[in-house]
Amino acid sequence: MIESINHKTIILLILIILLSFIFVFLPIAHINYSRFFVLKSDQDPNNNYYSSNISCFDSRTSNNVSYCAPKNICSNVELCNPITGECASNTSVCIVNSCCLSKNICLPLLWINLCTLKSTEAPIINNTTRQADGEVSVIDNTTKQTNEEVSTTTTVIQPQIELCQFSFPNMATYTVDYGPMGIVTGDINNDNRMDIIVSNHDSDTISILLGHRNGEFPTQAKIKTTRGPQRLTLHDLNNDNKLDLVISNSMDNTISIHYGYGNGSFTNEIILSTDITPDWVGISDLNHDNLSDFVVAHDGHNNIGIYLNYGNGNFSLLTTYSTISLPVGVVVDDFNNDNHKDIVVTNYFHHSASIFFGYGNGSFAKPTIFFTGLSPFSIAISDFDKDNKKDLVIVNYGDNTISIFLGFGNGSFKQEKKIATGFNPYDVAIGDFNKDNAKDIVVTNSNSNSFSIYLGIGDGDFLHEMRYSTGDEPHNIIINDFNGDNKDDVAVINWGNSNIGVLLNVCEP
Numbered sequence: 001m002i003e004s005i006n007h008k009t010i011i012l013l014i015l016i017i018l019l020s021f022i023f024v025f026l027p028i029a030h031i032n033y034s035r036f037f038v039l040k041s042d043q044d045p046n047n048n049y050y051s052s053n054i055s056c057f058d059s060r061t062s063n064n065v066s067y068c069a070p071k072n073i074c075s076n077v078e079l080c081n082p083i084t085g086e087c088a089s090n091t092s093v094c095i096v097n098s099c100c101l102s103k104n105i106c107l108p109l110l111w112i113n114l115c116t117l118k119s120t121e122a123p124i125i126n127n128t129t130r131q132a133d134g135e136v137s138v139i140d141n142t143t144k145q146t147n148e149e150v151s152t153t154t155t156v157i158q159p160q161i162e163l164c165q166f167s168f169p170n171m172a173t174y175t176v177d178y179g180p181m182g183i184v185t186g187d188i189n190n191d192n193r194m195d196i197i198v199s200n201h202d203s204d205t206i207s208i209l210l211g212h213r214n215g216e217f218p219t220q221a222k223i224k225t226t227r228g229p230q231r232l233t234l235h236d237l238n239n240d241n242k243l244d245l246v247i248s249n250s251m252d253n254t255i256s257i258h259y260g261y262g263n264g265s266f267t268n269e270i271i272l273s274t275d276i277t278p279d280w281v282g283i284s285d286l287n288h289d290n291l292s293d294f295v296v297a298h299d300g301h302n303n304i305g306i307y308l309n310y311g312n313g314n315f316s317l318l319t320t321y322s323t324i325s326l327p328v329g330v331v332v333d334d335f336n337n338d339n340h341k342d343i344v345v346t347n348y349f350h351h352s353a354s355i356f357f358g359y360g361n362g363s364f365a366k367p368t369i370f371f372t373g374l375s376p377f378s379i380a381i382s383d384f385d386k387d388n389k390k391d392l393v394i395v396n397y398g399d400n401t402i403s404i405f406l407g408f409g410n411g412s413f414k415q416e417k418k419i420a421t422g423f424n425p426y427d428v429a430i431g432d433f434n435k436d437n438a439k440d441i442v443v444t445n446s447n448s449n450s451f452s453i454y455l456g457i458g459d460g461d462f463l464h465e466m467r468y469s470t471g472d473e474p475h476n477i478i479i480n481d482f483n484g485d486n487k488d489d490v491a492v493i494n495w496g497n498s499n500i501g502v503l504l505n506v507c508e509p
Contacts, residue, residue: 254272
C-alpha cells in the first residue's frame with residue numbers, strides 16, 4: 001500500500017513539474033525582456049515620476065531616464081502578446097502596468113519620449129522635444145542583473161522631433177453652390193496663403209475661396225463651367241510658375257483647362273473631348289519633355305485616357321487603355337524605379353487596382369492587376385515605412401475599409417493591410433498631424449458624417465482610428481496649412497450641406 005502511494009505521488013510530482021515548466025517557465029523563457037518597460041505606479045512612495053493630465057504612463061529606467069506618452073492615445077493602443085510579451089511591430093515596446101489599461105500595451109518608440117517629473121534633481125524631458133543634453137538613452141537590451149544592478153546597452157537618439165498633441169476644436173463652414181464634388185488647394189494669387197477651389201457638380205460652377213492669414217476664407221468668386229464639373233487638379237501646365245486649373249466634366253464628357261494669371265483669376269476654358277464620364281485626373285510628365293500631361297479615368301467606358309501636352313495650350317489626341325472595370329481613382333508616379341511614370345487606377349466593380357507601367361514615351365504596358373477590398377474608390381501615394389519606396393492607400397467604399405500596400409520598389413507590393421473605417425469611406429489624403437515625421441492618413445466616411453485619422457508610426461503600421469464629426473455626407477478632403485502655423489489643417493466637402501468645412505489643427509505640446 002505504501003509503495004503504491006509513493007509511486008502515485010512520484011508520478012503526480014513529475015506531472016506538476018512538467019506542467020509548471022510548460023505553462024510558467026517556458027513562456028517566460030520566450031519573453032523578449034529587451035522590449036519591456038515596467039512602470040512605477042502613482043502609489044509607489046519611491047516613484048519620482050507621475051501620471052498627470054499630460055502623461056498617460058511613466059517609466060523609470062536604471063539610468064534614471066524616464067519615458068512617457070500623451071494621455072489622448074490611451075484609446076489607440078494594441079495589446080502585447082500575452083505569451084511572449086512582444087509587440088507586432090519591431091518599433092514598438094511592451095508597456096507593463098500602464099495607466100491606460102490593466103493589460104500590457106504596445107506603444108511605438110516615437111511616442112514614449114514625453115514626461116513630467118516630480119523631482120527637480122533628475123534631467124527633465126519636456127513635452128515637445130527629446131531632451132537631456134541633446135541625447136536620450138533608450139534601454140535596448142537587458143544583459144545581466146546582480147544585486148539589483150542592471151547592465152544595459154543603449155541606443156542614442158539624436159534627432160529633435162517636436163511632437164504635439166493635435167486636435168480640431170472647431171469646424172468653420174463656407175457655403176458653396178449645390179452639389180460640391182471636387183476640392184483642391186494652392187496659392188493661386190501669390191500671397192503666400194493657401195486658397196481653396198471647389199467644383200459644384202449640380203450647379204455647373206467653380207467656387208474660388210481666397211485664403212486669409214488666419215485660416216479664414218471670406219472672399220469667394222465663381223467661374224461658370226461646362227456641364228457637371230466633377231474633379232479638380234491644380235498644376236502649372238505651361239511652366240510660367242502660375243497654377244492652372246484642370247476640371248473633369250462628367251455630364252458632357254470633356255476636360256476644361258483654365259490657365260492661371262497668378263492673381264486669383266483664370267483664362268476662359270479650353271475644352272478637350274474625353275471618353276464617357278471622365279472622373280479623377282492625374283497630371284505628370286509622361287514622356288520626359290518637361291511638360292505636364294493628363295491621365296483621365298473614364299468610369300463610363302472602362303478605360304483611362306492619355307493626353308500629351310505639346311505646349312502653348314495644345315494637346316495630343318486622346319489615347320485610351322482598357323481597364324478591368326469601372327475606373328475611378330487615379331495616381332501617377334514611378335513605382336518600379338525605372339525613372340518612367342506609371343499609372344495606378346482603381347477598378348470599382350472588379351474589387352481591384354490596375355498598374356500600367358510606363359515606357360517613358362507617353363505609352364504604357366498592359367496592366368498588372370492586384371486585388372483590393374470591395375468597391376475601391378479613391379487612392380493616394382505616400383511612403384509609410386520610410387524606405388524611400390512608393391506605397392499606396394486605397395479606399396474601399398463597399399466594405400468600409402482602407403487597404404495599405406507597402407511597395408517593394410519594383411512595381412509590386414506586399415500583402416495588403418486592411419484597416420476599418422466608418423460607413424462608405426469616400427476619399428483619402430495624407431499628412432502629418434502630430435509632427436512626428438511619420439505619415440498619417442485621413443479618410444472621409446460619407447455615410448457616417450465624419451472623417452477618420454490614422455496616425456502612422458513610421459514602419460507601415462498605424463494607431464487606432466480617431467474620428468471627427470463633419471457635415472452631411474462628406475466627400476472629398478484635402479490637407480494643407482491654411483493659417484501659416486506649420487501644422488496640417490483639413491478642408492472637407494460636406495456634400496449634403498452644399499458647403500465646405502475647414503478644421504484648423506491646434507497641435508499643442
